[in-house]
Amino acid sequence: MILQTHSLSKSFGGLQAVSDVSLTVKAKSIHSVLGPNGAGKTTLFNLITGAIRPASGTVQFDGKEITGWSPNRLAEIGVVRTFQRTSIFRGLSTLENVALAIRSHRRLNYKVRVSREISESVREEALRCLHNVGLGNREAVMADNLAHGYQRALDIAIGLALKPKLILMDEPLAGMSRGDRQGIADLILKLRDEFGLTIVIVEHDVGMVMKLSDIITVMQNGRVIAEGPPASIREDSNVKKAYLHGSFAS
Ligand SMILES: Nc1ncnc2c1ncn2[C@@H]1O[C@H](COP(=O)(O)OP(=O)(O)O)[C@@H](O)[C@H]1O
Ligand SMILES: [Mg+2]
Structure with missing residues (x-):
């Protein structure tokens, strides 16, 4: 259980x-x-x-x-809940959205200070998360230009960035x-x-x-x-x- x-x-x-x-x-x-x-x-x-x-x-x-x-x-x-669509940063690309989540997660666990720039390791991990939800070829697309279904997938990629064991989704x-x-x-x-x-x-x-x-x-x-x-x-x-x-x- x-x-x-x-x-x-x-x-x-x-x-x-x-x-x-x-x-x-x-x-x-x-x-x-x-x-x-x-x-x-x-x-x-x-x-x-x-x-x-x-x-x-x-x-x-x-x-x-x-x-x-x-x-x-x-x-x-x-334990991670998927973010609602509204908490995606619309002015950022899909990659930047996931990178933000990865950085917040690393800071949480390892107290690493990271610059605003996306480091190579964050970028790699973000790409992996995007790939895992079928957004591998949309890293540069602005979140608000994504079709509805892909925005939901981006929610899930952001959740995956937090390395969950359990994901809770309200009406995915x-x-x-x-x-x-x-x-x-x-x-x-x-x-x-x-x-x-x-x-x-x-x-x-x-x-x-x-x-x-x-x-x-x-x-x-x-x-x-x-x-x-x-x-x-x-x-x-x-x-x-x-x-x-x-x-x-x-
Ligand atoms: N913050 C709140 N204040 C007052 N009533 C609420 C609040 N949140 C939910 N309710 C009421 O509680 C009941 C259950 O709502 P909810 O949990 O949203 O149901 P569901 O998600 O299954 O549609 C509903 O009658 C709703 O109106
Ligand atoms: Mg409900």
């Missing part, structure tokens, strides 16, 4: 956004948290990644309690064309299969989650209503009820 939450709860005013959620994520798996809008997925994600503190409950990574840790501290032990497939979704899905599979990473995905795109995931946890109204491999989730009567309009057909 690489990641565990124990009875996490968080309410906003009178609304119980996350209620008694216990999650167990196996190393080197793709574990998705699925649920309709308002189910509490993003709140759970924010509780795990330290953006908000739980009212009660704990989060453990590799047997160590990490509840409420800051993103920097989490990155040091290998949201707002993308079918082809782009497939590209990101293939990339997520590659992160597991070639790099041995653990990936936690919070998503409401049912079809892709069914294809990608080893284990799916389904939430509704802040609670876990089902958990298991895709085949069993597909047949689960609580899940079918939670998803009206037959979206499990896809």
